[in-house]
Amino acid sequence: MVNVSSLLDLGYLVSATLFIFGIKMLSSPKTAPKGNMYGAVGMLVAVLVTVLKMQLSDGGIEGWMWILMGLGIGSAIGYWMASTVEMTGMPELVALFNGFGGAASALVALSEGIRMYTSETYVIAEPVYQVYHLIPVLAIGASALVGWMTLTGSLIAMFKLKGGFTIPFTKKWVRFPTWGPSWLNYAKVGLFIAGLVMILMTITDPGNLKLIYGIVAVSCILGILFVLPIGGADMPVVVSLLNSLSGIAAAFTGFVVGNTVLIIAGSMVGAAGLILTFIMCKAMNRDLFDVLFKTFGGSTRESVTRTKVGSDPEEVAMVLDGISKCIIVPGYGMAVSQSQHLVKEFADMLEENDVEVSYAIHPVAGRMPGHMNVLLAEANVPYEQLIEMDEINSEFGDCDVALVIGANDTVNPVARTGEGPLGGMPIIAADKAGVVVIIKRSLSVGYAGVDNDLFYEDKTMMLFGDGKKMMAELNTALKEL
Amino acid sequence: MSDVIGLFMTLEGFILSLTVFALAIFLGFELISKVPATLHTPLMSGANAISGISIVGALLAANYVEGNTATILAFLAIILATINVVGGFMVTNNMLQMIRGKKRGGK
Numbered sequence: 349m350v351n352v353s354s355l356l357d358l359g360y361l362v363s364a365t366l367f368i369f370g371i372k373m374l375s376s377p378k379t380a381p382k383g384n385m386y387g388a389v390g391m392l393v394a395v396l397v398t399v400l401k402m403q404l405s406d407g408g409i410e411g412w413m414w415i416l417m418g419l420g421i422g423s424a425i426g427y428w429m430a431s432t433v434e435m436t437g438m439p440e441l442v443a444l445f446n447g448f449g450g451a452a453s454a455l456v457a458l459s460e461g462i463r464m465y466t467s468e469t470y471v472i473a474e475p476v477y478q479v480y481h482l483i484p485v486l487a488i489g490a491s492a493l494v495g496w497m498t499l500t501g502s503l504i505a506m507f508k509l510k511g512g513f514t515i516p517f518t519k520k521w522v523r524f525p526t527w528g529p530s531w532l533n534y535a536k537v538g539l540f541i542a543g544l545v546m547i548l549m550t551i552t553d554p555g556n557l558k559l560i561y562g563i564v565a566v567s568c569i570l571g572i573l574f575v576l577p578i579g580g581a582d583m584p585v586v587v588s589l590l591n592s593l594s595g596i597a598a599a600f601t602g603f604v605v606g607n608t609v610l611i612i613a614g615s616m617v618g619a620a621g622l623i624l625t626f627i628m629c630k631a632m633n634r635d636l637f638d639v640l641f642k643t644f645g646g647s648t649r650e651s652v653t654r655t656k657v658g659s660d661p662e663e664v665a666m667v668l669d670g671i672s673k674c675i676i677v678p679g680y681g682m683a684v685s686q687s688q689h690l691v692k693e694f695a696d697m698l699e700e701n702d703v704e705v706s707y708a709i710h711p712v713a714g715r716m717p718g719h720m721n722v723l724l725a726e727a728n729v730p731y732e733q734l735i736e737m738d739e740i741n742s743e744f745g746d747c748d749v750a751l752v753i754g755a756n757d758t759v760n761p762v763a764r765t766g767e768g769p770l771g772g773m774p775i776i777a778a779d780k781a782g783v784v785v786i787i788k789r790s791l792s793v794g795y796a797g798v799d800n801d802l803f804y805e806d807k808t809m810m811l812f813g814d815g816k817k818m819m820a821e822l823n824t825a826l827k828e829l
Numbered sequence: 830m831s832d833v834i835g836l837f838m839t840l841e842g843f844i845l846s847l848t849v850f851a852l853a854i855f856l857g858f859e860l861i862s863k864v865p866a867t868l869h870t871p872l873m874s875g876a877n878a879i880s881g882i883s884i885v886g887a888l889l890a891a892n893y894v895e896g897n898t899a900t901i902l903a904f905l906a907i908i909l910a911t912i913n914v915v916g917g918f919m920v921t922n923n924m925l926q927m928i929r930g931k932k933r934g935g936k
Contacts, residue, residue, distance in 0.1 A: 367879050367882075368856065368860070370875065370879065371857075371860050371861065371872075371875070371876060371879065372860055372861075374868065374871060374872045374875045374876075374921075375860075375861045375863070375864040375868060375872055376868075377865060377867065377868060377928075380868055380871060380872075380925050380928075381922065381925045381926065383875065384871070384875050384878075384918060384921045384922050384925060385922075387875055387878060387879050387918060388878070388918040390879075391878070391879070391881070391882065391884070391914050391918070394882060394884075394885050395884060395885065395888065398885045398888045398889065399888065402888070402889070402892050409892055410892055410893060411891045411892045411893055411900065414891045414900060414903070414904045414907070415888060415891055415892070415907065417904070418887070418891065418904050418905075418906075418907025418908050418911065419907060419911055421908050421911075422907060422908040422909070422910065422911020422912045422914075422915065423911055423915045425908070425911075425912050425916075426911060426912040426913070426914070426915030426916035426917075426919070427915055427916070427919065429912070429916050430915070430916040430917075430919035430920045430923065431919065433920065438870070438874075438920065438924065439870070441916070441920060442870070442873060442874045442877060442917075442920065445874075445877055445878070445881075445912065445913045445916050445917050445920070446877050446880075446913075448881075448909040448910070448912050448913045449877060449880045449881045449883060449909070449910065449913040449917075451906075451909050452881070452883040452884065452886075452887055452906045452907075452909040452910035452913065453883040453886065453906075455887070455902045455903065455905055455906035455909065456883060456886040456887050456889075456890045456902075456903060456906045458902055459890045459898075459899045459900070459902035459903040459906065460890055460899070462897075462898055462899040462902070463890075463893070463899040466899075483843050584869075587873070588873055591873055591876060591877050591880065594877070594880045595876070595879075595880040597880075597883070598880050598882050598883040598886070599850060599853075601883050601886045602846075602850075602886065603846065603850075604886070605886045605889050605890065606842075606846070607885060607886060607889065608846065608849055609882060609885060610882055610883065610885055610886055611846055611849055611850050611853065612849060612853045613853075613879055613880070613882040614853075614880065614882060614883075615850050615853040615854045615857060616853045616854070616856055616857040616860070616879075617857065617876045617877075617879050617880040618854065618857065618880075619853070619854045619855070619856070619857025619858045619860075620857040620858075620860050620861050620876055621857075621873070621876055621880075622857075622858075623857070623858055623860075623861055623862070624861065624864070624869065624872065624873060624876075627864065627869075628869070709866060711866045718866050718867050718868060718869040718870040718871070719870060721866070721867045721870075721928065722870060722924060722927065722928070725927045725928055726927065731928065734867070736865070736866055
């Protein structure tokens with residue numbers, strides 16, 4: 349007789365296929381919304397198949413209460429969080445969700461570990477050296493090591509993306525620290541090895557829950573130490589890498605519970621997330637190893653000795669009068685100062701005077717890849733005006749004014765020389781425009797710690813100040829013309 | 830219940846799973862090679878929602894009535910995984926709608 353429960357495994361095949369097509373379609377603009385839908389349907393299929401399989405097994409579902417309550421509470425919280433989030437808070441939310449995913453995998457592994465080690469059959473039989481116990485034992489340890497690290501790392505990344513946090517019951521805002529002396533790397537390697545050793549020890553001493561708790565503790569600390577030394581501008585890479593890790597954790601959990609769809613979806617997301625991480629590193633001309641283990645810029649920071657006289661918004665408004673083409677170059681600073689709506693207002697005013705306006709998007713501008721697009725979309729900037737770096741760079745030659753807001757390293761011409769920390773990084777050719785207006789708080793060096801020659805050129809006008817404040821003043825000056 | 834939580838009963842079963850694991854990794858590497866920057870964040874968010882597949886593991890682990898530590902942990906796992914899944918797909922959808930909506934609404 350055909351075993352119905354085994355036939356149901358075909359449902360997992362359906363859901364894995366939907367995931368594959370989902371991810372594939374998400375990488376192309378036209379099919380992306382459908383791809384996301386495929387992923388969601390795939391998940392629904394996987395959940396339904398699992399519930400059916402459990403119901404059809406000997407004894408049926410015993411834990412209905414836990415299952416329904418968990419699904420209900422989780423859906424309500426997830427729905428609430430996703431529907432109340434501001435567009436600008438999106439990167440933080442993705443980081444938080446990612447942490448939850450990693451934690452879920454790790455919790456399953458821990459739950460299975462506790463159940464296995466405390467069950468009577470296990471204690472009596474002690475089939476330690478047989479493969480069917482060896483694998484889950486190893487997988488429980490591996491899932492714990494990766495999963496808890498994903499949780500704590502994602503939480504730190506979330507706070508770094510926010511920039512800080514408010515102390516409860518007071519209104520005091522604390523900047524989130526970035527701390528990482530070079531000896532910390534040895535500590536990280538040491539902790540990781542300790543984690544691996546403990547996983548191996550679970551083989552010879554499998555009933556020992558203390559080992560599992562030890563792995564959990566080591567992993568939690570590792571996650572914190574990994575993200576703490578990395579600066580805010582590198583968070584895109586970190587979140588992407590953590591996304592990959594949460595996939596790997598799910599795959600290991602798949603080995604714990606012996607479930608194929610977990611293994612397939614988990615390892616696929618793990619690999620795809622890693623590719624995305626490399627794509628981002630490449631765009632920043634950074635090595636993943638450097639991002640994770642070197643305090644970037646830190647010691648070799650150039651101190652600025654030159655000076656430049658700042659301009660005022662009225663001057664800039666006069667320059668803008670009568671031009672025909674303006675390219676706006678947004679950066680991290682626009683995201684931090686939340687000035688995208690004012691930028692859009694500025695662009696609208698120029699367009700009323702028949703100025704051609706477009707936006708130059710550097711692949712790593714902002715806090716996450718594509719962050720500028722999302723922020724500007726929120727401010728109702730038409731999609732066609734957002735142009736990627738490679739396409740727009742040739743247009744700066746006949747551009748009258750380039751307005752750089754909150755960007756520094758991504759427009760630093762020194763990158764073309766191929767030397768120094770920025771050497772070889774693709775940049776936006778803002779320096780080719782007739783006049784370059786730069787809104788920035790000071791002349792200080794950017795994230796890479798390199799001085800920017802563009803600031804000191806004669807055709808460059810510096811507007812020193814907070815992005816939002818300067819944009820507002822510039823808009824007022826434009827109106828008064 | 831032991832037939833649902835299919836601990837690997839045979840070496841063959843394990844090797845088959847390991848094969849699936851390795852192939853899925855290769856598939857993941859090949860799946861995305863060219864992604865426009867606009868879609869990086871939605872793709873990351875969508876892939877993140879899919880990694881909430883651990884919801885399946887959480888469901889399997891919660892299917893015991895003991896009400897002991899193991900069950901509580903599995904229950905927490907269901908909640909967290911469901912937040913990841915529901916919130917993740919919704920946020921991704923919102924982002925994509927925004928990008929697409931503005932595209933249509935453009936001048």
